[in-house]
Amino acid sequence: MPFIPNIQAFCCHYTSQQTLAEGPERMKADGFPEGITIHRLVCTGKLEVSTLLKAFEEGADGVYVAGCPVDKCHNLMGSQRAAKRVAAIKSALAELDVEPERIEMFHLERGFHPEFVKVAQQMHERISALGSSPFKGEKK
Amino acid sequence: MIIAERKPLNEIMDMIQDARRILVLGCRGCVTVCSAGGEREVEILASLIRLGKQKAGQSVETIEATLVRQCDREYVDSIDQWDGKYDAIVSMACGVGVNFIANLRPMAKVYPGVNTTSFGGSAEQGVWSEQCAGCGNCILHLTGGLCPVARCAKSLMNGPCGGSVGGRCEIHKDVPCIWQSIHDKLVRIDNKEGLAAIAPIRDWSTAGHGGPRRTVRNDLTV
Numbered sequence: 594m595p596f597i598p599n600i601q602a603f604c605c606h607y608t609s610q611q612t613l614a615e616g617p618e619r620m621k622a623d624g625f626p627e628g629i630t631i632h633r634l635v636c637t638g639k640l641e642v643s644t645l646l647k648a649f650e651e652g653a654d655g656v657y658v659a660g661c662p663v664d665k666c667h668n669l670m671g672s673q674r675a676a677k678r679v680a681a682i683k684s685a686l687a688e689l690d691v692e693p694e695r696i697e698m699f700h701l702e703r704g705f706h707p708e709f710v711k712v713a714q715q716m717h718e719r720i721s722a723l724g725s726s727p728f729k730g731e732k733k
Numbered sequence: 734m735i736i737a738e739r740k741p742l743n744e745i746m747d748m749i750q751d752a753r754r755i756l757v758l759g760c761r762g763c764v765t766v767c768s769a770g771g772e773r774e775v776e777i778l779a780s781l782i783r784l785g786k787q788k789a790g791q792s793v794e795t796i797e798a799t800l801v802r803q804c805d806r807e808y809v810d811s812i813d814q815w816d817g818k819y820d821a822i823v824s825m826a827c828g829v830g831v832n833f834i835a836n837l838r839p840m841a842k843v844y845p846g847v848n849t850t851s852f853g854g855s856a857e858q859g860v861w862s863e864q865c866a867g868c869g870n871c872i873l874h875l876t877g878g879l880c881p882v883a884r885c886a887k888s889l890m891n892g893p894c895g896g897s898v899g900g901r902c903e904i905h906k907d908v909p910c911i912w913q914s915i916h917d918k919l920v921r922i923d924n925k926e927g928l929a930a931i932a933p934i935r936d937w938s939t940a941g942h943g944g945p946r947r948t949v950r951n952d953l954t955v
Contacts, residue, residue: 641773641776642773642777643773643776643777643780646777646780646781646784647780649784650780650783650784650787685742685781688741688742688743689742689746689781689784689785689788690788691788727788728784728787728788729787730787730788730789730790
């Protein structure tokens, strides 16, 4: 059975609006990969580090955040704050000897649909290549 | 405030490698203000500990709690509510908190989750800088309120060394020469004659060189 990575995507209202308006069937037809769960937020600046870590604890093989362009966030600095939190988790993953690229931050234009699908495909390919999360080890 | 920062995770994971039930204990004092060991950091560290243990294939239970302070007996006493529910405590308070728990609970295995770095202030958001060395013999009234003990790389008492160039310290271009700053400040407040006074040889016994320091206030003791 092929490995379909469990990817948790945290996206702000503005970047995900157009894609989500299409509904699951049309998203699939547009090439949005399987195994990605979208969590829609009012702003990625509201994301806590602990929320992203929790996603790994609950079985995510990869996590990504999609927020507004760095200098054009609807809430001024929300996506910049999110990027810093993602960077902090990259460091923490490296400290745990886990691939930092299992988490990523993307800055996307609002409602720009093809780009939203493209980063989902990019993460799907990346995490498929990395394989299952090392946090899913057998308990002793 | 006391400034601290989280220890490297591999150090923490080594400390607790044999523990399966861990109390991650924050402090609402200084380490909350400097974002090293408050409720939010406890939540993050507990999550990272669980992930580290999961990766190692070990089961783990964490309790997350934050005391009002870890440097007062009455607050430390509240950890008794978790008696028998943890194998080890990871304290995210400064070193004082870790010592207090070790003093008051001799049977508890308590480990530091942070490195205590300095007494400092928030220079800008996310940046803290050392301002005081806690040397026990304050001379700020002589130096325009700027501390040469904490902020001169050599803790010089009678002006800058030969490495002061353009108002910067020789150890790094980002470090101001505090003696230059003291000079400028004393000139600004019309007290430059203070610079001519020779500081006496300093008694460092109050700075910890005379052993652990103890403060007793007879008006407060009972």
